[in-house]
Amino acid sequence: MNELDKIIRRHQNVSRLSAAFFYGICVTLALNLFWEPGGVYASGITGAAQLISTVVGRWFDVPLFGGLMRSTDVFSTGIMLFVLNVPLFILGWRKIGHRFTFFTFLAVLFSTIMLRTMHFPPLTKDPIICGIFGAVVNGLGTGMALRNNISTGGLDILGIVIRKRTGKSIGQINIAFNLVIILIAGFIYSWPHALISALSIFINGRMIDSLYTRQQRLQVMIVTAHPKKVISEIQNGLRRGITIVHDVEGAFRHQEMTILFTVISRAEMYDLEVAMKNSDPYAFVSITDSAKIMGRFYEPQIR
Numbered sequence: 001m002n003e004l005d006k007i008i009r010r011h012q013n014v015s016r017l018s019a020a021f022f023y024g025i026c027v028t029l030a031l032n033l034f035w036e037p038g039g040v041y042a043s044g045i046t047g048a049a050q051l052i053s054t055v056v057g058r059w060f061d062v063p064l065f066g067g068l069m070r071s072t073d074v075f076s077t078g079i080m081l082f083v084l085n086v087p088l089f090i091l092g093w094r095k096i097g098h099r100f101t102f103f104t105f106l107a108v109l110f111s112t113i114m115l116r117t118m119h120f121p122p123l124t125k126d127p128i129i130c131g132i133f134g135a136v137v138n139g140l141g142t143g144m145a146l147r148n149n150i151s152t153g154g155l156d157i158l159g160i161v162i163r164k165r166t167g168k169s170i171g172q173i174n175i176a177f178n179l180v181i182i183l184i185a186g187f188i189y190s191w192p193h194a195l196i197s198a199l200s201i202f203i204n205g206r207m208i209d210s211l212y213t214r215q216q217r218l219q220v221m222i223v224t225a226h227p228k229k230v231i232s233e234i235q236n237g238l239r240r241g242i243t244i245v246h247d248v249e250g251a252f253r254h255q256e257m258t259i260l261f262t263v264i265s266r267a268e269m270y271d272l273e274v275a276m277k278n279s280d281p282y283a284f285v286s287i288t289d290s291a292k293i294m295g296r297f298y299e300p301q302i303r
Contacts (some may be wrong), residue, residue: 012149013099015148016099016103016148016149016150017103017106018148019103019107019144019145019147019148019150020103020104020106020107020110020145020150021106021110022141022144022145023107023110023111023141023142023144023145023152024107024109024110024111024113024114024141025110025114025141026137026138026140026141026142026144027046027111027114027115027138027141027142027152028111028114028115028118029120029137030042030134030135030137030138030141031046031050031077031115031134031138032115032118032119032120033120033122033123033134033137034122034123034129034130034131034133034134034137035050035130035131035134035138035200036050036077037122037124037125037130038122038124038125038126038127038128038129038130038131038134038196039125039127039130039185039189039193040127040130040131040134040193040196040197040200041181041182041185041197041200042134042138042197042200042201042204043174043177043178043181043201043204043205044154044155044156044174044177044178045081045084045085045088045153045154045155046077046081046138046154047178047181047185047197047201048080048084048177048181049077049078049080049081049084050077051181051184051185051188052075052080053072053075053076053077053080054188055188056071056072056075057072057075058188076115076116077115078111078112078113078114078115078116079112079116081108081111081112081115081153082108082109082111082112084154085108085153085154088153088154088157088158089101089104089105089108089153089157091157091158091161092104092151092157092160092161095161095165096157096160096161100149100150100151101157103150104150104151104152104153104156104157107145107150107151107152107153108152108153111152127192127193127196128196128199131196131197131199131200131203132199132200132203134200134204135199135200135201135202135203135204135207136203136204136207138204138207139203139204139205139206139207139208139210139211140207140211142204142207142208143207143208143209143210143211144211146208146211147211155174155177159174178198178201181197182194182195182197182198182201185197217263217264217265217266217289218263218264218265218266218269218287218288218289219261219262219263219287219288219289220260220261220262220263220264220272220285220286220287221259221260221261221285221286221287221288222259222260222261222262222276222283222284222285222286223248223250223257223258223259223283223284223285224257224258224260224279224280224283224284225255225256225257225258225280225282225283226279226280226283227244227258227260229279229280230260230275230276230279230280230283231244231260232279233275233276233278233279234260234262234272234275234279237271237274237275238264238268238271238272238275240262240263240264240268241262242260242261242262243260243261243262244258244259244260245258245259245260245261246258269287272285272287
């Protein structure tokens with residue numbers, strides 16, 4: 001490994017560590033300041049940890065270890081968040097990558113420690129306000145973690161493994177898991193709380209999508225008079241394949257043009273703009289959302 005690679009690796013490690021710590025702060029604020037005071041449940045493993053903590057606190061709150069601790073201390077949301085993620089850490093270590101799993105482990109560990117040690121007086125117990133603001137804060141932390149190529153644990157790891165092996169997402173599994181959480185929340189608290197939890201889960205997902213754009217695919221059509229320059233810039237800067245359509249004609253000036261088609265991720269939008277500015281700033285570029293990609297599409301490997 002040369003010196004430049006070492007510097008890049010060191011920068012990536014610092015960014016991932018910072019993202020893991022930032023996520024720990026965000027999930028702690030979301031849970032301790034908003035969700036739990038408002039009786040609102042999160043999605044995925046975090047929501048499952050909340051449910052276990054709530055059930056134990058309501059019906060199984062007993063002294064343990066000769067009265068030194070209570071069951072609510074052992075089955076708190078923070079501890080259950082870590083315990084439920086242990087099998088997924090093992091799966092990630094074996095199937096995804098060691099660095100990825102290590103920083104994911106740190107993100108969950110920071111969350112567990114902060115949830116146990118950082119407590120705040122609730123600003124409000126209004127479930128709607130708690131649901132909305134908790135979702136925004138948690139979505140911010142999760143989105144930043146994913147942008148830095150680490151997971152926040154839970155179903156994220158399972159989703160990456162399934163996508164690597166089959167090319168499919170776990171959308172249906174995710175929906176089913178969250179539906180169970182919402183239904184149990186309805187029985188434990190009330191059905192209005194369950195509906196607010198559903199709203200919070202939706203807002204949390206939209207917040208994550210607004211920050212984590214690497215999985216969003218865009219189809220790009222470029223009409224240019226300088227195809228060689230454009231192709232060179234895109235392939236050098238974005239590492240994307242391009243389909244070329246020769247011998248097309250512009251209707252206004254009847255100038256011979258070339259159409260180029262490619263697919264990029266939304267995270268590469270800025271790189272595409274730079275490539276076009278450097279190669280052909282007068283080219284016509286049309287960008288649309290891509291519903292589905294079949295065939296080979298390069299994705300940077302997660303490590």
